[in-house]
Amino acid sequence: MGDKSVANLGEFGVIQHIFAPIQSKQGEGVQLGIGDDAACLVVPRTQDLLATTDTMVEGIHFSSDADPYLLGQKALAVNLSDIAAMGGLPRWYLLSMAVPNRTSQSWLEEFARGVKAASEMFHVALVGGDTVRSNAKIVITVQMLGLIGQHRAVARSGAQVGDRLYLSGTLGDSAFGLAHLLGKLPAMLADDVSYLSRRHHLPEPRIQLGMALQDAALAHACIDVSDGLLADLQHICEASQVSAVVDVEKLPFSESAQRVIAQYGRSALELALTGGEDYELLFAISPGAADQVEKIVHQVGVSLVEIGEVVGVGERPGVVVRQGGEVLSIAQSGWTHF
Amino acid sequence: MGDKSVANLGEFGVIQHIFAPIQSKQGEGVQLGIGDDAACLVVPRTQDLLATTDTMVEGIHFSSDADPYLLGQKALAVNLSDIAAMGGLPRWYLLSMAVPNRTSQSWLEEFARGVKAASEMFHVALVGGDTVRSNAKIVITVQMLGLIGQHRAVARSGAQVGDRLYLSGTLGDSAFGLAHLLGKLPAMLADDVSYLSRRHHLPEPRIQLGMALQDAALAHACIDVSDGLLADLQHICEASQVSAVVDVEKLPFSESAQRVIAQYGRSALELALTGGEDYELLFAISPGAADQVEKIVHQVGVSLVEIGEVVGVGERPGVVVRQGGEVLSIAQSGWTHF
Structure with missing residues (x-):
């Protein structure tokens, strides 16, 4: 298969060929993952839920010639970092992308490979997302969900004089x-x-x-x-x-x-x-x-x-x-x- | 105050003047909402978590002259609809936006007013998000989180011959x-x-x-x-x-x-x-x-x-x-x- 563009693949092709292969077969706590209207996830009884999101825009947060493999890793890493700051355990994520027609299949595959590498390193499972057409630049939004013991989240607001x-x-x-x-x-x-x-x-x-x-x-x-x-x-x-x-x-x-x-x-x-x-x-x-x-x-x-x-x-x-x-x-x- | 553009407001200004006012003061189950590295949310013991996301791009999913108040409502509605399809109760959402500098403060305020109207109608709380600069078009991503009784989610996969x-x-x-x-x-x-x-x-x-x-x-x-x-x-x-x-x-x-x-x-x-x-x-x-x-x-x-x-x-x-x-x-x- 040659290096098709996103326009040739189509939305369902992008999901089927690019993102479906990177979802974990059996993520912990995943009752329903990619492929339904919403993911259905099991939060353990002793845990609270952490949720954060970060958006990266081509030309603002990364250059058009950025290495897509590294970019895929970074898209996850910046969200994982937010979960880390709360003291939590990252577990699941959703990935939304707006992608211009000119984007090549190989670019998306490398990006997905980077996302997968980071998700395996940090044991987080892709459970949903949305891939849509962009008329200009690539926009990547990741939402990361994590777990933390009840009332254990470390907020920004507790610093005390003398600390x-x-x-x-x-x-x-x-x-x-x-x-x-x-x-x-x-x-x-x-x-x-x-x-x-x-x-x-x-x-x-x-x-x-x-x-x-x-x-x-x-x-x-x-x-x-x-x-x-x-x-x-x-x-x-x-x-x-x-x-x-x-x-x-x-x-x-x-x-x-x-x-x-x-x-x-x-x-x-x-x-x-x-x-x-x-x-x-x-x-x-x-x-x-x-x-x-x-x-x-x-x-x-x-x-x-x-x-x-x-x-x-x-x-x-x-x-x-x-x-x-x-x-x-x-x-x-x-x-x-x- | 005149109609400033986003560039005048700055990122923290957008959060402070536009989005902070629309967050619910006391969302149910919200331990930490907007303003920390991640939201911290309480999922009741008897419930599973539903998570879905939808992205809308200016010029693809809505026109540049779309009414921002209606658009704000729609951004939530399309995600609420995914939770509805699973049989769940929507509860919290995160809102990410990539916004070009030309966008006016009044546009964003109207958009936020629409988001707020929908969130009040459906009793969902804004608990996080990310607002970044776009170099071209407005891109809106909402992540909706909902609750459903354990093992009660209605999937796409259960249709039977004769149904x-x-x-x-x-x-x-x-x-x-x-x-x-x-x-x-x-x-x-x-x-x-x-x-x-x-x-x-x-x-x-x-x-x-x-x-x-x-x-x-x-x-x-x-x-x-x-x-x-x-x-x-x-x-x-x-x-x-x-x-x-x-x-x-x-x-x-x-x-x-x-x-x-x-x-x-x-x-x-x-x-x-x-x-x-x-x-x-x-x-x-x-x-x-x-x-x-x-x-x-x-x-x-x-x-x-x-x-x-x-x-x-x-x-x-x-x-x-x-x-x-x-x-x-x-x-x-x-x-x-x-």
Whole structure:
């Protein structure tokens, strides 16, 4: 079979040839999956349901020449990251796509292969969706459903004055990777380009970490860093009616990111703090709970570092960034979609 | 405040000014709604979860000058209709939108007002979503979550040979309404234009009917007619491995639709059978259960008529349309998205 376009395949052809093959035969708790008016799912008695959704638009969130296999993985990963931030176990997802006629069958197949790879890695089952024609760009919407013990969801609103702020993994890699792809930050070692672009294209949702934090009842508040560290910390501050102080010296940067910051200075540092798409977890814990953090680091194998603390709200909830004891004024705060 | 565009409002402005006001203050079973990484929802112990999603694209599923208030209602209605077809009770929804910068604040406000009107009418709560920038057209994706008693979901796959096929409401109104809007079927009474366009713009999800059918354990199989009667009956046939016969004389047409068919003849009849977006329920019941159907008609106040029957699968699952005892060959079978 040659490389047909979506227009040749038709809607039912797309479902039959592209998406039906990637659904799990027997997802846990799936009574009815793809192929009926709605999926029918069994939520265990002891669990609450988590639901989240993310939309990605061609030309806004990914470029037209993006690798469809990586894109398929990312479409799931960004939603998995939201479930991780609540401390939940992701279980099922629905996938909606608006696809222009020009899209090739091989593009869709690669995309579906990426979706399948991520769904197998994180044990989530495709249970429904909608594939429609687009008159311009590809638009991808994933809805992820997860489970969490009753009253155990970790919200953004529980941060308390005196809490220590922790961040998983490293900061800014994804923003640097994207900036390089866009022709900014051109001077970069080949290895750094490779590492940073991978971090941009293939975020690692911190599912195990989120569940461990929830299991230990450790985090008072948690969020995944998708809009940028400062914007997402601001979200915690507003939801919790507190303020926060972050120390630049404490921020975890990869070696590649350190080299980028050494080369480009303050503007690169600001990008790392505001660029977003890190998909790391940012959370607040009691000042006395540092020992427990160490245990979790060993348990899940993800680095966690203290980056600042929660302070009184003052006039209004806000984030202060300090460097060498001085307050740093950061111009642009976070990724905004408009 | 003047009529700002989305670009002026910003993403958080859109959420704060447009969508936050339409979320229910206290949705049933909502532990965490809009404003966290994921919604946290309580599924009652005796219930299974239903999940469905539908995407609508500007220029494909609705025109750029569509009334945003009606569009908001329709975005929910088409998803509610899928929950109805399973016999479930709709409860929560997520709303994702890709919106171009040119979109005005007043357009979004009217759209949100329509969404809110439908959510209040059907007692469903907005619990999450994603609003992002589009570089071309508006794309709307709703994910609807509902509840149903354990093992009570009405699938497409249970139709049995000898079953009678029933359809709620009337057929073809929406397709005729749309055809007139597109400049086809120009000769039409003003009252018919008004009625048929309304049926196109404002489908009535048959929630009460679906629940009554499920409650009475009456339907062996059920589907909502969104792709067209023949295409959706074909879905039932394939899922149930049966075939079906439909008699044109039995089909329920509104007075307006009857006038259109009288004027335009066979092509209008075919459009009614294949045009789609009826959002009526099509279901199969035991031949001896006609009395129970009458009870349900009185109970929910929606007309139900027998339109045909389920027969042996033959060579492969298929639908035969008869008129005056003769087999009618219908060219185009159903709405396809590509």
